[in-house]
Amino acid sequence: MPRARVLIRPKTGILDPQGEAVERALPALGFGGASDVRIGRLVELDLDDAADLDQMCERLLANPLIEDYEIELLDSVVS
Amino acid sequence: MPRARVLIRPKTGILDPQGEAVERALPALGFGGASDVRIGRLVELDLDDAADLDQMCERLLANPLIEDYEIELLDSVVS
Structure with a gap:
């Protein structure tokens, strides 16, 4: 299960x-x-499917009106 | 002036x-x-002297009793 990191600024x-x-x-x-x-x-979590992460950020983890987010997967940057 | 990132967990x-x-x-x-x-x-800042950063974390940015911190300098990890 990959671990992901979200940086929210x-x-x-x-x-x-x-x-x-x-x-x-x-x-x-x-x-x-x-x-x-x-x-x-800083949000770090284990995920079955990292494809959901962008939607998770938009809907729960970040406030897209006032925050930018950056997603990093373990050892690789995807967005 | 280098930019530094501190991840506090x-x-x-x-x-x-x-x-x-x-x-x-x-x-x-x-x-x-x-x-x-x-x-x-997530703390990001510009610094004249990154040598101070560890002490900044200990004294202000993090609570070392309950938090770990990780310091990253732009394009390189120092601690």
Whole structure:
């Protein structure tokens, strides 16, 4: 049963308050030089049939209005 | 300025209620055959110095008590 990984990110131009909060917090902890911080979700799952994964993302895992997703299969990138 | 990606996952054995909710929801949407669903966070950022990234994860990005993290630099895996 192949394992799949889905990387879900806020779309370009969509406000990312978590990312902004991290970007502001890092200098306060002494870490300089970080920019364009974006925070998304990571979904990993075992699948019988990876062909369903795109529909799973559209309908449940991601919000296609505000998020982009990228699907990776174990050792290979399909989309 | 290199871009880095951090994959943050609940540690093995740590309860993942989001993953369980997704695993239960998928069959209800007609998607069978998914198991061991785990949901974590994805952090992507530009960095002047990637040497700081491990400490950033330990101190801000992840909770090392309950989460594992994996650092990837653009086109190469460092940890």
